[in-house]
Amino acid sequence: MGVMSTIGTVKVRRINVPPTWRSIPKRWGHSLHPMCSYLAMFPPGLPRYFIEQFTRKGDVILDPFSGRGTCPLEACVSGRIGLGVDLNPLAYLLTHAKLDPPSHDDVLARIEVLRNLYEPPDITGVPDEIRMLYDDSITLPQLVFIRTMFANWKDGIDKVDRFLLAALMGIMHGNHRKSGDTSYLSISMPNTFSMAPGYVRKYIDQHSLVKPQVDVFDKLVYKVNRLFKNQLPIRSGNAFLADARTLSSLPDSHIQSGQVKMVFTSPPYLKVVNYGTFNWIRLWMLGEDIKTIDKGLRLDDEHTLARYTNFLGNIVDECAKVLRDDGLACFVIGDVEEPGRPPLNLAEYVWTQIKDTTSMNLYGIVEDRLPVSDKVTRIWGKTQGNATKIDRILILYKQKKPRFRYGKGSDEVLSKFTT
Ligand SMILES: C[S@@+](CC[C@H](N)C(=O)[O-])C[C@H]1O[C@@H](n2cnc3c(N)ncnc32)[C@H](O)[C@@H]1O
Structure with missing residues (x-):
């Protein structure tokens, strides 16, 4: 199961999973998904694959960087309870609207x-x-x-x-x-x-x-x-306007410690994305101050590798506190490409930096090769520099090793993609 590779003195298991979610038509997914475009959103099939593989109906699934709510919505569509946290008011609004829709x-x-x-x-x-x-x-x-x-x-x-x-x-x-x-x-x-x-x-x-x-x-x-083209999701969920760095201090009425079965998320990129500036029109409508949003979402001025690693280490620890003992956390992290430099496998790098201090354990790293034209960040053309061509899914578990419920690329898991 997977190939062991060594970085320095650290062994990392690379898991080969056929990119099942990539064989799903691009526009697949519940009709609530396309409510509003959002920068760096992931395709609904990606979280859905991991939801089907690692969780059961009724489980709580959390995305602490929920963006437009793709992951928690897929959780609700598949009979789980989806929770979303985001510090950007626009993301919070979109996630909340999808997780608790009216008639x-x-x-x-x-x-x-x-x-x-x-x-x-x-x-x-x-x-x-x-x-x-x-x-x-x-x-x-x-x-x-x-x-x-x-x-x-x-x-x-x-x-x-x-x-x-x-x-x-x-x-x-x-x-x-x-x-x-x-x-x-x-x-x-x-x-x-x-x-x-x-x-x-x-x-x-x-x-x-x-x-x-x-x-x-x-x-x-x-x-x-x-x-409203599709029936409403069978479960509802909840969304919170909050900082993922303080996830475990949210009131119990929001997220209880030891309640979450799976965290599935794509954290902010290493490169700074100004979610405020890039949404200035929508944020005007919401009466929001763009500069405050960009400042609040910024980890630091440049997202240096060291600070980014620190940030993710903090997030991993916060996730551990809200996870059940048999829970797991999946982080979608893109490789960093800079002109004239070899690509940096950021997921592996982050793990090697946090492994001695975190209470979470490594299950493995799944590779997801993206057709370059799929990336929203392509719109930025050459100036965006760090576009990712390979995303990796860093899978960590709390105490009990997770198991793929279905064959990793089997038809059975594909049959779960029903909406
Ligand atoms: C890569 S996007 C997630 C996109 C999401 N997966 C989707 O499909 O829409 C990262 C998100 O992290 C949010 N974010 C950045 N820093 C945050 C923080 N400290 N706490 C909570 N959310 C944060 C941003 O507002 C952004 O929505």
């Missing part, structure tokens, strides 16, 4: 209530960089109305409004179709992340882009109908 009818009814309540607000205070994106006769006033209605969303919002706000995040900006038609509210621009305001302004001028005059409520109805 389709309630959301549609709420949109009609808002439509009837709508009165055009004063939009003079809206920043120029937002005004350049949206038509100011209908679209922008409607957005400002909704923004004001949901201004206190973080202090308590019911699940219907939370879902609506999250669905709105997904249509804030995106490319128009060739026909000129669009599902989005903005001028034609990428959907995954918000390009810098200066760049967008220049692009608008150079290409004479026109702001579409669209009705926000109509576009929301269309978006919501697509999100």
Whole structure:
């Protein structure tokens, strides 16, 4: 089972798992997944494979860096209880909306209530960089109305409004179709992340882009109908706006120590990703301060290897505290590639650095070779430097060695991918 390799004096087991999740069609997964694009999101089949292999219905699965909620949603879809933690308010909103969704009818009814309540607000205070994106006769006033209605969303919002706000995040900006038609509210621009305001302004001028005059409520109805294409997940879960470095200090009502069967997560990259700056349009809608978010999510100015290793060591220890004795933790960690240097196998490196101090044990490391074109980070082209071509899944266990329930690449595990 697997091949032993040696790094310095440390033995590491490399597990060969056929990349079962890669044989799944790209758009596979529950209709709630595509609620909103998110940087560095992983495909739903990846966590689902490990959920099927290592956990049972009713188990608690946690992603402490949940992003748009891919892993905990797959947990709920497959009858487990999904929990998500993230420090980025946008990620928290998306994860929470997916893990505790309202009924389709309630959301549609709420949109009609808002439509009837709508009165055009004063939009003079809206920043120029937002005004350049949206038509100011209908679209922008409607957005400002909704923004004001949901201004206190973080202090308590019911699940219907939370879902609506999250669905709105997904249509804030995106490319128009060739026909000129669009599902989005903005001028034609990428959907995954918000390009810098200066760049967008220049692009608008150079290409004479026109702001579409669209009705926000109509576009929301269309978006919501697509999100409810599949039946709601059989279980619900929960999400928390919190720092993964203090996971074990969350109240017991959030995450109890010794409760979690599996952590499955993809921690922040070694390279700094400014989740705030890259989402400035959506975060304006949420009333969030971009600089505060980027500062809060930053491990340090450069993510030096030593500090990154320290950070992950801390996360591993925090995970150990919330795991059951028979629990395990899987970390998806990309190799680091820098021009002129040999690629760094970061997962193995991290393990060699933390193995003497952590209470967790190494089960092995699975290699996941990514077709380069799949990576969202490719959008950054050459400037992003550290794009990963190989992801590795570092599997650690607390006390009891985990076992693959099905053959590692068998048809039986594939048959579990049912949605
Ligand atoms: C690689 S992304 C995860 C994407 C996720 N797997 C998905 O499919 O959407 C890493 C996430 O870690 C979050 N993050 C970074 N530092 C954090 C911290 N200290 N505590 C909690 N979340 C953090 C970021 O906001 C980001 O959402």
